[in-house]
Amino acid sequence: MRKIFIVGGAGKIGRILAAELVQRDLQPFSLCRKAEQADALQALGATPVIGDLLDLNIAQMASKMDGCDAVIFTAGAGGKGGEEMTNAIDGDGLALSVAAARRAGIKRFVLVSAFPEAGRGKKDASPTFENYMKVKKQAEVHLASSDLDWVIVRPGTLTDHPASGLIDAGLTLPYSTVSRGDVASTLAEVVNMPQISRTIIELTQGGTVVKEALQHLIAE
Numbered sequence: 040m041r042k043i044f045i046v047g048g049a050g051k052i053g054r055i056l057a058a059e060l061v062q063r064d065l066q067p068f069s070l071c072r073k074a075e076q077a078d079a080l081q082a083l084g085a086t087p088v089i090g091d092l093l094d095l096n097i098a099q100m101a102s103k104m105d106g107c108d109a110v111i112f113t114a115g116a117g118g119k120g121g122e123e124m125t126n127a128i129d130g131d132g133l134a135l136s137v138a139a140a141r142r143a144g145i146k147r148f149v150l151v152s153a154f155p156e157a158g159r160g161k162k163d164a165s166p167t168f169e170n171y172m173k174v175k176k177q178a179e180v181h182l183a184s185s186d187l188d189w190v191i192v193r194p195g196t197l198t199d200h201p202a203s204g205l206i207d208a209g210l211t212l213p214y215s216t217v218s219r220g221d222v223a224s225t226l227a228e229v230v231n232m233p234q235i236s237r238t239i240i241e242l243t244q245g246g247t248v249v250k251e252a253l254q255h256l257i258a259e
């Protein structure tokens with residue numbers, strides 16, 4: 040069974056993703072910070088791996104990833120801790136995970152990034168949000184310049200609506216929203232579709248069944 044390491048495993052997307060991977064006979068290994076998150080992850084069928092992006096060095100992170108076939112990075116500071124924490128988690132945490140994957144010999148790496156149009160034109164856009172968007176782009180550049188078999192997924196603004204199973208996915212799309220459930224099922228499909236490689240996918244709620252939308256992308 041293929042093993043998938045989730046950075047941000049106890050997050051909202053991370054938890055749904057674990058269940059989606061299990062449904063597809065993939066085995067999730069979910070990085071989480073707190074022992075109390077482990078039971079809930081186990082109940083979803085995931086193997087919890089305790090670790091904090093702020094504490095781990097490359098060798099330690101690589102040993103946590105050891106034996107996995109792919110990494111999905113869906114961690115983020117979520118605006119908590121200001122610019123410093125965004126830089127540390129969304130930026131340095133991604134760089135650490137990329138370096139660790141390379142050291143562990145893992146080629147496949149999927150990054151949850153953000154839609155470039157998110158928050159554009161807002162008169163009251165905070166410097167913290169501007170920094171978040173800058174760090175997400177830097178993380179994309181970092182991953183895309185690596186020698187990994189990478190995929191960057193850029194969801195629109197996330198909602199907690201139930202997954203519809205219907206998305207739009209493309210190289211460039213009009214900005215919109217998408218549910219975390221549909222992001223998770225898209226990630227679970229993408230990680231298992233080797234034909235999708237070294238590309239950026241923009242993702243919104245739409246009208247096409249997730250797997251079909253991704254197959255269209257391959258065909259194009």
Ligand SMILES: NC(=O)c1ccc[n+]([C@@H]2O[C@H](COP(=O)([O-])OP(=O)(O)OC[C@H]3O[C@@H](n4cnc5c(N)ncnc54)[C@H](OP(=O)(O)O)[C@@H]3O)[C@@H](O)[C@H]2O)c1
Binds near residue numbers: 092193
């Ligand atoms: N909100 C939006 O509209 C939007 C749009 C596009 C993309 N995104 C991106 O989507 C991703 C996930 O979203 P989400 O809703 O699932 O977020 P979430 O629930 O906040 O999940 C983020 C995860 O990152 C983990 N994390 C934070 N600091 C960490 C650290 N030091 N060490 C290890 N893990 C750490 C959190 O751990 P804990 O569980 O311990 O807190 C949490 O599990 C983020 O990268 C975000 O930037 C968001």
